[in-house]
Amino acid sequence: MLKNYDDLSPTAIDFLKEIGNIGSGNAASALSQMLGKTIKMRVPDVGVLDYQSVIDEMGGPEKVTTGILVLTHGDLEGMIMFLLDDSFAQVVLSTFLGKLDVNVLQIKDDQTDFSAVVEMGNIMAGSYLKALASLTGMVIDMDVPAMTVDMMGAIMNAPMIEFSEVGDKVLFINDGFEIDNVHIKSNIIMIPTVESLNLLMKKLGVSDE
Amino acid sequence: MSNMITIGIGDLKVCRAPDVLVTYALGSCVGICLLDSVVKVGGLSHIMLPDSKASMSGSQTPMKFADSAIPILIRQMEMLGASRSRMKAKIAGGATMFTTTSEKFNIGSRNVEAVKRVLMENRIPIMAEDTGLDYGRTQLFYPESGIMEIRAAAKGTKLF
Numbered sequence: 146m147l148k149n150y151d152d153l154s155p156t157a158i159d160f161l162k163e164i165g166n167i168g169s170g171n172a173a174s175a176l177s178q179m180l181g182k183t184i185k186m187r188v189p190d191v192g193v194l195d196y197q198s199v200i201d202e203m204g205g206p207e208k209v210t211t212g213i214l215v216l217t218h219g220d221l222e223g224m225i226m227f228l229l230d231d232s233f234a235q236v237v238l239s240t241f242l243g244k245l246d247v248n249v250l251q252i253k254d255d256q257t258d259f260s261a262v263v264e265m266g267n268i269m270a271g272s273y274l275k276a277l278a279s280l281t282g283m284v285i286d287m288d289v290p291a292m293t294v295d296m297m298g299a300i301m302n303a304p305m306i307e308f309s310e311v312g313d314k315v316l317f318i319n320d321g322f323e324i325d326n327v328h329i330k331s332n333i334i335m336i337p338t339v340e341s342l343n344l345l346m347k348k349l350g351v352s353d354e
Numbered sequence: 355m356s357n358m359i360t361i362g363i364g365d366l367k368v369c370r371a372p373d374v375l376v377t378y379a380l381g382s383c384v385g386i387c388l389l390d391s392v393v394k395v396g397g398l399s400h401i402m403l404p405d406s407k408a409s410m411s412g413s414q415t416p417m418k419f420a421d422s423a424i425p426i427l428i429r430q431m432e433m434l435g436a437s438r439s440r441m442k443a444k445i446a447g448g449a450t451m452f453t454t455t456s457e458k459f460n461i462g463s464r465n466v467e468a469v470k471r472v473l474m475e476n477r478i479p480i481m482a483e484d485t486g487l488d489y490g491r492t493q494l495f496y497p498e499s500g501i502m503e504i505r506a507a508a509k510g511t512k513l514f
Contacts, residue, residue, distance in 0.1 A: 206378035207492060209507050214452045250508040253488075291452035296507050298363075298379025299490020303451050305363070306382060306402050306461055310410075 147343050149312030150193050157351045161316050162191035164280060164349075168273040169320040169333055172227075175272035179265065180240045182324050189320035195313050196305050202319065203228055203332060206298030211249065213266030214291045214303060217274065220283035220344055223337035225273065226304060227266055230330040234258075234294070237265050249294050259292065266290045273333070281348040308336045356498075361385075364418035366399035368430045371498035380447030380491045382462035384420070384469050387444045387495040387502050388427060388478065390436035396497030399427045403461070404468030420468035428476060441478045444502040444514055445469055446493045448485040462486065482514035 147153065153161070169189050177184040200206055211234050213227040231249045238244040238252075241261050252258045267290050278285045293300060304315065318333040337345060356372035363383060369375060371394035377385050386399045399417070406412030406419035416422035428438055448466035466485045473480060484491065484504050494503040502514040 207505075207507075212452075214454065216454060288454065291454045293451055293488065294507075295381075295451065296379040296490035296492070299381030299449065299451055302363075302381030302383050302402070302490075309402070 147346065148339060149310075150314035150316070150342075151312055153193065154351070157346055157349075158193055160346075160349045160351050161193070164277055165189065165191040165316060165318040165333070165335070167280065168276045169318045171276040172269040172273040172333070173320065173322050173331075175268050176265065176322075177324075179268055180236070180324065182240070185323040187321060189318050191316070191318045193314050194317040196301055196315065199228075199315065199317055199332070199334060200297050200301055202317075203230075203297045203330070206296060208297045209250065209294060210297045210300060211252075211262065211294050212292065212300035212303075213263070213270070215266070215270040215274075216288040217337075218286040218288070220281075220341065220348075221274075221277070221285045221337055222341045223308065223335070224304060225270060225333060225335045226300075227269060228297070228300070228332040228334070232327050232329045233331065234262050236324050236327060236329065237262055252294050263290050263292045266292060281345060283345070283348055304334065304336055308338070310339065361398050361400050363400055364402050364415060366397065366417050366423055366427050366430070368395065368397040368427070368434055369497060370395055370434060371496075373497070375495040375497070376493065378492050380493060381449055381451045382447070382465060384445060384447040384462075384465045384485070385491075385493040386420075386424060386427065386469055386473075387493070388431060388441050389444075389495075389497055389500050390431065390440045391442070391500055392437075392440055393435045394497050395431050395434045395436040396495055397427045397431045398493070398495050399423045401465060401469065404464050420465060420472050424469070424472045424476065428478075438476065438478070442500075443473050443478050443480045444482040444495070444500075445473075445480060446484040446491050446502065446504050446514075449490065450486075450488055451490065453488070484512065484514060
């Protein structure tokens with residue numbers, strides 16, 4: 146039995162990396178289809194990182210970030226979270242709503258803007274999880290996403306506290322992409338509960354003795 | 355010369371004026387500033403959870419929890435010459451960052467309640483608070499003046 150991410154073997158981490166790679170590719174192509182735009186993706190960096198490194202990677206605790214949180218159920222109990230920089234919301238809102246020069250800090254105050262960004266997160270999360278489910282044969286359900294735009298450190302309080310029993314590390318996928326020559330910094334973190342992490346390893350055929 | 359002392363998540367620090375204490379981006383966490391204004395000794399604790407007894411690892415990481423961190427903060431300030439009977443508190447944080455269907459993510463308000471209870475048990479009055487709602491806060495505390503400064507991404511800077 147694994148107790149947390151610290152117990153993962155190098156082989157198990159490689160499997161998780163591959164899943165993260167395929168899942169994030171699916172999420173990006175769903176985004177591309179919805180926006181009707183070509184997305185240039187680079188090969189993502191996938192790793193198991195501690196929270197502080199995730200915060201540093203996004204630009205520090207006070208860096209304003211869009212966080213989209215999706216709780217998952219079924220065989221995979223836990224959460225995934227998309228962390229995106231300002232350009233993500235700007236591209237989504239200019240494409241869908243024709244809005245330019247969006248102040249991302251005001252998205253929460255506008256129901257239409259908020260819904261558009263949440264819906265994009267919904268579609269990306271759905272395609273990420275669909276890839277994960279078909280690779281592993283797991284049955285995975287998801288809640289409607291919750292979203293906020295705020296300081297990176299404050300956003301990370303949610304997973305750090307709610308999943309503190311899984312340890313202080315998460316599966317971290319850094320998969321920046323480019324739309325219309327705009328570079329979008331994008332990260333995905335995935336945290337299953339300890340039981341689901343063990344089931345995931347079993348489904349992947351990775352022994353963990 | 356004053357130093358800026360940074361407090362990480364689940365940590366605490368004490369200092370003498372004119373040093374300044376800062377903790378970045380409180381979400382559902384709560385930052386507790388204590389001051390003895392006579393000797394100008396201050397402290398700041400950044401807690402993540404209400405109750406160490408509810409957690410299996412509670413005894414190993416006491417500074418993460420309201421019930422165990424605040425007594426440690428008081429003791430460390432006493433070691434710098436502060437007196438508990440003169441201590442006053444200012445607190446911030448305890449937001450609900452994400453609105454979900456799950457009860458889990460309401461930890462912010464439970465953190466604030468726990469902090470208030472522990473301060474009351476120690477007879478330390480709360481002079482100011484900026485808690486709850488749905489946004490993150492950076493907290494600075496100046497033991498020289500007793501001012502707590504709160505910075506929020508969308509709301510600018512406020513002094514308490």
